[in-house]
Amino acid sequence: MTDVKLEGKIALITGASRGIGRAIASSFAENGASLALAARGIEDLQQVAGTLRAKGAVAEAFACDVTVAEQVERLPALVEEKLGGIDILVNNAGAAGSHKFVNHPDGLWELLLEVNLTSVYRMTKAVVPGMIERKYGRIINIASVASKVGLRYMSAYVASKHGVLGLTRALAAEMTDHNITVNAICPGYVDTPMTDFAVSFMVARTGRSETEARKILEDTNPQQRLISPEEVASLAVWLASEDARGTSGQAINIDGGAVMF
Numbered sequence: 001m002t003d004v005k006l007e008g009k010i011a012l013i014t015g016a017s018r019g020i021g022r023a024i025a026s027s028f029a030e031n032g033a034s035l036a037l038a039a040r041g042i043e044d045l046q047q048v049a050g051t052l053r054a055k056g057a058v059a060e061a062f063a064c065d066v067t068v069a070e071q072v073e074r075l076p077a078l079v080e081e082k083l084g085g086i087d088i089l090v091n092n093a094g095a096a097g098s099h100k101f102v103n104h105p106d107g108l109w110e111l112l113l114e115v116n117l118t119s120v121y122r123m124t125k126a127v128v129p130g131m132i133e134r135k136y137g138r139i140i141n142i143a144s145v146a147s148k149v150g151l152r153y154m155s156a157y158v159a160s161k162h163g164v165l166g167l168t169r170a171l172a173a174e175m176t177d178h179n180i181t182v183n184a185i186c187p188g189y190v191d192t193p194m195t196d197f198a199v200s201f202m203v204a205r206t207g208r209s210e211t212e213a214r215k216i217l218e219d220t221n222p223q224q225r226l227i228s229p230e231e232v233a234s235l236a237v238w239l240a241s242e243d244a245r246g247t248s249g250q251a252i253n254i255d256g257g258a259v260m261f
Helices: 019-030 042-054 069-082 106-134 155-178 193-206 210-218 229-240
Strands: 010-014 034-039 059-063 088-091 137-142 180-187 251-254
Touching: 010 019, 010 069, 010 106, 019 034, 019 042, 019 088, 019 229, 034 042, 034 069, 042 059, 059 069, 069 106, 088 106, 088 229, 106 137, 106 155, 106 180, 137 155, 137 229, 155 180, 155 251, 180 229, 193 210, 229 251
Parallel strands: 010 034, 010 088, 034 059, 088 137, 137 180, 180 251
Antiparallel strands: none
């Protein structure tokens, strides 16, 4: 490998056991980072960490439910004990769900705000003091095109992702004096298990075939395809690298041109 962008850096990635998080972990490892992988399911995490270690990477798995404040608060110390101070934080853990606003379940609202927004607040709050002390940090929030537009039947998800974008911008303004950049990645529909769930839900609710339901999601992208997790991971590598040191407070779309602002 001739261009190892993250050599010597320690990265904490939430939601790292599958989908976008797993792809980011793999790309970070290929670029020389040491990895702290966090998610609720330790068995899946151990499998990911083992696969990366077999390729020569440094990777440790940490069971952490991002909706449990106590687990989030103690995670940075656990990572530092095993690997060292955290240089890069990727807030990737997330959840999705849809419902008409009339009779919208309060539980769905509370869950999506907790997983998608409050977890970003808590995790960043736990990690950023160490970054300030070391005068270095890269924070990357995995948001969504739903951070920028409204979507029918997805009020809770859209509100949570708009919140992530607002938090990203506020943190970027506050962290600039500490050599810490804060950015968001805003994908369209990505070819992940979360999208598979959306397809299954659509099939169950509408009676469409799986092929028809998937085509509806693909067509939200002008390129008529799902985004790959590796595309998101490549952008995350760049944002985490020194090449992106002048980029902060940005929300970068990966959506084939669906959202033009």
